[in-house]
Amino acid sequence: MDNRLSISLGIVTLQNPIIPASGTFGFGLEAAKLYDIDCLGAISIKGTTVLPRYGNPTPRIAECAEGMLNSVGLQNPGVDKVTEEILPKLREVFHQPIIANISGFSVEDYVQLAEKMSREEQVEIIEVNISCPNVHNGGMAFGTDPKAAGEVTKAVKTVSRKPVFVKLSPNVTDIASIAKACEQAGADGLCLINTLLGMRINLRTRKPVLANRYGGMSGPAIFPLAVRMVNQVASACSLPIIGCGGISTAEDVLEMMMAGASAVEIGAANLVNPYVCRDIVEQLPGLLDQYGINNITDIIGCTTK
Amino acid sequence: MHQVKLKILSNTALTADIYRMWLQAEDSDACTALRQAKAGQFMNIAIKGCYLRRPISICDIDDNKICIVYKVVGKGTAVMSAMQAGELLDVLLPLGNGFDLTPAGETPLLIGGGVGVPPMLMLAKRLLEQTEKANVILGFNTKKDIILVNEFRQAGCNVTVTTADGSEGKKGFVTDAMSDIQHISYYYACGPVPMLRALKGRLTAEGQLSMEERMGCGFGLCMGCTCQTHEGAKQVCTDGPVFRSTDIIF
Numbered sequence: 241m242d243n244r245l246s247i248s249l250g251i252v253t254l255q256n257p258i259i260p261a262s263g264t265f266g267f268g269l270e271a272a273k274l275y276d277i278d279c280l281g282a283i284s285i286k287g288t289t290v291l292p293r294y295g296n297p298t299p300r301i302a303e304c305a306e307g308m309l310n311s312v313g314l315q316n317p318g319v320d321k322v323t324e325e326i327l328p329k330l331r332e333v334f335h336q337p338i339i340a341n342i343s344g345f346s347v348e349d350y351v352q353l354a355e356k357m358s359r360e361e362q363v364e365i366i367e368v369n370i371s372c373p374n375v376h377n378g379g380m381a382f383g384t385d386p387k388a389a390g391e392v393t394k395a396v397k398t399v400s401r402k403p404v405f406v407k408l409s410p411n412v413t414d415i416a417s418i419a420k421a422c423e424q425a426g427a428d429g430l431c432l433i434n435t436l437l438g439m440r441i442n443l444r445t446r447k448p449v450l451a452n453r454y455g456g457m458s459g460p461a462i463f464p465l466a467v468r469m470v471n472q473v474a475s476a477c478s479l480p481i482i483g484c485g486g487i488s489t490a491e492d493v494l495e496m497m498m499a500g501a502s503a504v505e506i507g508a509a510n511l512v513n514p515y516v517c518r519d520i521v522e523q524l525p526g527l528l529d530q531y532g533i534n535n536i537t538d539i540i541g542c543t544t545k
Numbered sequence: 546m547h548q549v550k551l552k553i554l555s556n557t558a559l560t561a562d563i564y565r566m567w568l569q570a571e572d573s574d575a576c577t578a579l580r581q582a583k584a585g586q587f588m589n590i591a592i593k594g595c596y597l598r599r600p601i602s603i604c605d606i607d608d609n610k611i612c613i614v615y616k617v618v619g620k621g622t623a624v625m626s627a628m629q630a631g632e633l634l635d636v637l638l639p640l641g642n643g644f645d646l647t648p649a650g651e652t653p654l655l656i657g658g659g660v661g662v663p664p665m666l667m668l669a670k671r672l673l674e675q676t677e678k679a680n681v682i683l684g685f686n687t688k689k690d691i692i693l694v695n696e697f698r699q700a701g702c703n704v705t706v707t708t709a710d711g712s713e714g715k716k717g718f719v720t721d722a723m724s725d726i727q728h729i730s731y732y733y734a735c736g737p738v739p740m741l742r743a744l745k746g747r748l749t750a751e752g753q754l755s756m757e758e759r760m761g762c763g764f765g766l767c768m769g770c771t772c773q774t775h776e777g778a779k780q781v782c783t784d785g786p787v788f789r790s791t792d793i794i795f
């Protein structure tokens with residue numbers, strides 16, 4: 241193991257900063273058939289809700305220049321099946337920290353999910369998704385209002401036995417104010433950004449491409465925006481940050497960390513190159529040499545104000 | 546699933562907007578991928594200038610060569626149609642479950658509609674290794690859209706062609722040609738959803754349907770390609786694209 245890559249997210253130490261992002265890596269089991277996923281820093285599992293969810297009608301996927309839109313709508317088998325059936329399987333093939341991404345429609349949902357998930361062995365971080373743009377009456381509603389974001393954070397903190405990271409939405413005018421509200425409410429860290437709400441229209445049918453009309457945009461197209469938001473939040477708060485949005489190369493990882501992230505999540509890139517996370521882990525040491533970086537932690541937040 | 550590079554051997558127009566591409570597996574990984582591939586499985590192709598890969602069914606495999614037949618409908622397939630012999634394609638393959646040949650019986654019926662026709666060719670060839678006879682109905686909009694009929698005949702299939710406008714073969718839809726077929730032990734179909742729905746309603750035999758859905762990944766990561774079945778939500782890319790006709794809820 242190359243400890244030049246080791247980073248910490250508060251009390252949780254990762255062997256490297258590379259984390260597949262929630263919703264773009266399933267529960268790790270498909271990827272485990274392709275390569276040894278123990279090379280990853282951690283895995284953020286598919287957003288889990290209290291009850292099983294089918295998600296939105298299809299088509300759920302659209303494309304854009306250097307990116308994509310999705311309106312999956314949190315399709316998942318529900319927390320009980322995840323903890324009873326899926327996590328035991330993941331633990332057989334993965335021995336690094338698991339990040340449990342949870343999504344609710346009420347504060348009570350988040351509390352129940354955090355209680356259950358934080359009891360799970362190997363789940364070392366609870367990632368509170370208050371930023372899903374694809375479900376109504378929930379998700380993003382909590383992530384676009386500082387007061388609501390603070391309330392969810394506080395409630396989850398009272399029950400969680402594991403550090404709580406809040407996943408922020410970019411669909412706001414002042415992301416730093418949301419971040420500060422989470423910090424004041426006791427969050428142990430932040431993850432940003434989730435997808436940006438977008439739309440595509442089919443010229444022939446004159447209808448939206450996505451059955452749900454709008455969808456969350458991700459991929460390289462949003463990278464500069466994500467870097468800027470991470471930098472703003474890192475400048476405004478002192479919490480550890482997982483930077484996410486548009487990362488697809490090892491260079492992008494360094495850039496996101498220079499903006500202020502201690503670790504990164506990689507989303508859409510997994511869908512087009514299933515090996516991207518493994519490849520980046522392998523490329524990082526050489527890239528550190530190339531840029532004269534001793535330890536990857538040396539560059540974290542070197543551009544914050 | 547393997548991520549491999551395949552070399553384009555030929556890329557020729559079959560109609561005004563439908564192309565056939567033969568690809569060569571050059572390294573051992575690619576050869577392994579081709580050996581593992583089954584009828585009804587697909588590949589996901591990286592295309593320059595497009596962020597997402599494009600899913601295309603396997604039409605035929607001949608030793609270390611693989612064939613796809615695709616219709617130009619948008620940006621990605623337009624780029625493909627301009628590619629030249631010698632260029633390399635980055636593909637993920639084989640993807641999906643493929644057809645199950647075991648329940649075929651003695652007189653299986655294969656039905657393909659439009660660009661649902663290509664995957665039926667490899668299926669027909671594989672089926673004829675185990676049965677004497679395969680009846681095939683191929684449905685098109687009009688004479689100019691007709692593809693692969695000779696290939697099915699050469700493989701030894703009994704082929705009926707239908708066109709919606711009657712410009713060739715029997716006038717009407719594939720369902721209009723079914724009464725001519727004496728015995729159907731089992732059926733396999735790929736084509737537009739209205740065709741699949743009509744078949745399921747008309748045929749008393751059981752069968753397998755190949756479904757289509759917009760895909761983010763093609764190998765089970767994104768939950769983009771979900772369809773509803775009697776066993777709950779399934780992914781077209783990993784649980785399918787082939788489903789038992791009795792499982793699908795239209």
Ligand SMILES: Cc1cc2nc3c(=O)[nH]c(=O)nc-3n(C[C@H](O)[C@H](O)[C@H](O)COP(=O)(O)OP(=O)(O)OC[C@H]3O[C@@H](n4cnc5c(N)ncnc54)[C@H](O)[C@@H]3O)c2cc1C
Binds near residue numbers: 599602623663786
């Ligand atoms: C399992 C499977 C097998 C397929 N096999 C074949 C085949 O053998 N021959 C063939 O001609 N076509 C096949 N298709 C359809 C083919 O994938 C689309 O026509 C193609 O992706 C269109 O790409 P484009 O860039 O030209 O169109 P654009 O409209 O520019 O594409 C935009 C986005 O929408 C997606 N998309 C558009 N139309 C479809 C569609 N009908 N199905 C799924 N995604 C779509 C594209 O993949 C892309 O992500 C198959 C689809 C699936 C799911």
Ligand SMILES: Cc1cc2nc3c(=O)[nH]c(=O)nc-3n(C[C@H](O)[C@H](O)[C@H](O)COP(=O)(O)O)c2cc1C
Binds near residue numbers: 261263264459487505
């Ligand atoms: C298909 C898809 C599904 C996603 N599902 C979730 C989810 O369940 N929970 C969540 O917090 N984020 C989800 N996201 C957002 C990603 O985790 C990530 O924040 C976002 O895509 C930006 O990163 P990227 O540009 O690297 O994809 C999803 C993204 C995609 C593309």
Ligand code: FES
Binds near residue numbers: 765769783
């Ligand atoms: S296309 Fe991603 S899960 Fe099927």
